[in-house]
Amino acid sequence: MKVLFIIGEEFEDIEVLYPFYRLIEEGFTPVIAWKQAKSKVEGKHGYAVTSDIAFTEVRPEEYAALVIPGGRGPERIRNLQEVKEITRKFFELKKPVAAICHGPQVLISAGTVKGRKLTAVSSIKDDVIAAGGEYVDDVVVTDENLVSSRHPGDLPFFASSLIKQLKSLKQ
Numbered sequence: 001m002k003v004l005f006i007i008g009e010e011f012e013d014i015e016v017l018y019p020f021y022r023l024i025e026e027g028f029t030p031v032i033a034w035k036q037a038k039s040k041v042e043g044k045h046g047y048a049v050t051s052d053i054a055f056t057e058v059r060p061e062e063y064a065a066l067v068i069p070g071g072r073g074p075e076r077i078r079n080l081q082e083v084k085e086i087t088r089k090f091f092e093l094k095k096p097v098a099a100i101c102h103g104p105q106v107l108i109s110a111g112t113v114k115g116r117k118l119t120a121v122s123s124i125k126d127d128v129i130a131a132g133g134e135y136v137d138d139v140v141v142t143d144e145n146l147v148s149s150r151h152p153g154d155l156p157f158f159a160s161s162l163i164k165q166l167k168s169l170k171q
Contacts, residue, residue: 001064001166002029006055006083006106012071013043014152015100019067020049022159028166030067033058033086035077044071055082060089064166070101070121070151078109087112091145096165098147100158104128107146117141118148 003023007016020030034041034051042048055077060066066087068074077083087110090097099107104120105127107113114132119141128135140149140157147165149158 001169002031002062003065003067003166004058004060004063004086005030005032005067005069006058006077006086007032007034007041007049007051007069008071008073008076008078009041010044010071010076011041011069011073012101012152013045013047014155015069015071015103016043016049017047018152018155019069019098019159019162022163023166026163026166028064031063035080043073055080055086058082058086060086060093060095063090063095064169065096065098065162066090067162068097068099068103068106070099070103072102074102074105078106084110094145096145096147096162096169098158098162098165100149100154101151104133104148107131108133116146117143118146119150120148121151 037054101121108131117134139154147161
């Protein structure tokens with residue numbers, strides 16, 4: 001099963017790399033989407049990844065889940081129409097969506113947090129609430145298909161919750 005990561009420039013490096021490799025260890029295939037396919041994208045701490053696919057080429061039906069890492073990346077891509085459409089489609093299909101740190105900024109711009117429980121980095125707590133979400137300050141919050149965490153220190157709980165959701169799809 002393929003898992004889509006949508007990233008923007010200056011993503012939080014470890015929030016991409018940790019779940020990326022954990023998913024591989026569990027037998028899933030992570031796919032990185034960015035503005036352009038086969039392009040190098042640098043994280044805010046200097047690690048770079050190469051995108052597999054462009055946002056415009058993404059077909060959410062082909063993926064088991066969506067991961068939205070934080071850092072400055074979500075701010076860079078949150079207003080792109082194709083990113084909002086990708087995000088909305090995952091929710092429409094009720095597929096797992098996992099967002100960490102600033103990742104919920106994409107969810108807010110896509111209009112998918114209203115009535116949902118989630119967490120995020122504390123600096124966007126007010127944005128989550130203003131968008132109609134219920135902010136919960138915890139290491140991981142799971143609300144149906146939505147998994148969210150606050151920051152890199154929560155990554156073990158974030159990745160485990162995402163993997164649990166994906167394994168439930170296999171049954």
